[in-house]
Amino acid sequence: MPDQQHLHDVLVHLRRIIRATDLQSKRIVKACGLTIPQIMVLRAIEELGDVTVRKISDNVSLSQATVTTILNRLEERKLVERVRAQKDKRIVNARLTEEGSNVLLTSPPLLHEKFISEFGSLESWEQTQILSSLQRVALMMDAEHIDAAPLLDINSPAAH
Numbered sequence: 001m002p003d004q005q006h007l008h009d010v011l012v013h014l015r016r017i018i019r020a021t022d023l024q025s026k027r028i029v030k031a032c033g034l035t036i037p038q039i040m041v042l043r044a045i046e047e048l049g050d051v052t053v054r055k056i057s058d059n060v061s062l063s064q065a066t067v068t069t070i071l072n073r074l075e076e077r078k079l080v081e082r083v084r085a086q087k088d089k090r091i092v093n094a095r096l097t098e099e100g101s102n103v104l105l106t107s108p109p110l111l112h113e114k115f116i117s118e119f120g121s122l123e124s125w126e127q128t129q130i131l132s133s134l135q136r137v138a139l140m141m142d143a144e145h146i147d148a149a150p151l152l153d154i155n156s157p158a159a160h
Helices: 004-032 036-048 053-060 066-076 099-107 111-120 124-141
Strands: 081-086 093-094
Touching: 004 036, 004 099, 036 066, 036 093, 036 099, 066 081, 066 111, 081 099, 081 124
Parallel strands: none
Antiparallel strands: 081 093
């Protein structure tokens, strides 16, 4: 039988985390009209240059199918374009357009960036303890196989 106070506190903190990510997602969409996964894909392209779906997928830790869906939306909005590689015409790369670069300049910082800074200041044993606890929570919630990037976002990236 779980300790009722501990159970209550855990559920409250989980809800706060979910709420914080939900509010962040809404702020980002309102500020620049993009979802967090879309911003992550744009940033990956900016960082990597002309790049394949596979490399973007590896960079943002999302499936290639999810990245392709996101790229389709970004291309519809003229923020990215697909171009054939010069050396091997079979390879198609994603490239930021000027408008895509401009959107990135105006996008606000993401919630996980503060988390990264805070997490990095912890001792190694504290980082390991948090990781272990979160892995257990994901397992308890049947969430360990959900496609998720290393960013804090309430919305499913596949829906974007």
